[in-house]
Amino acid sequence: MKLNRKTKSSNEISTSSLPDIIFMLLIFFMVTTVMREFEGLDVVLPRAKNIEKLESKRHTSYIWSTKDGLVSVDDKLVNMSDLGEVMYVKISRDPKLTVSLKADENSLMETLTDIHSQLKKAQALKLNYSSMSQINN
């Protein structure tokens, strides 16, 4: 007696749910992506070991400071005397704001002290010295 298989199963993997998987990945990336907003100035960050991650990119504002003493906030060059005012506007919009200071490793403490006092004036007290992680010991 001859047995016949009634249904012939195909050997191919079903790809009908592939778009669903891809869409799920897509939505994940869309939700997690934070677009880079600003180009910033050209700085060489110092290196440090005991570094912490910033809590959230959404509550972070960046200040760039080059070795020539140029200071920029949101891709606009800012006079040192106006920095406090600019930061005050930002901190009043978002009280949880952390300031990430991207200063060049060869910039002078004179500039940094000015930035400190401007930030104190603006009550932007949460500060983070942006630095690269040190690899060697």
Add this chain to the structure above:
Amino acid sequence: MQEVNSSSMSDIAFLLLVFFLVTTTISMDKGLSLILPAEGNEMEVNRKNIVNVLVNDQGKVLFDDKPTAIKDIKRKAISKINGNSNIIFSVLTTKRTKYKFYIEVLDQLKQAGASKISIANPNY
């Protein structure tokens, strides 16, 4: 019944996916965190609880009035903290000190577990 052909749906989704993969920046910003003191919030501190850390233009450090190499600060700071848990490290630079030396010193103090770090304004 007429249906919209959905076979290219996955292609479109792939394209969008690749776009978001490329534009996503995973590199989180990292750095040394510090809380600045509020303005006009000055306290009197007992002289015994203060360790002065002076950093000069050349990146030479005077830790508690003794010349110290930057990499030795951590060890000395730990012994200071063990001796007195209320110790405050006061970092004083000159105006022409490079930021990199300041970060190195701050890093050493942070590695030693110092929580009370004061940044003094340089006078000269």
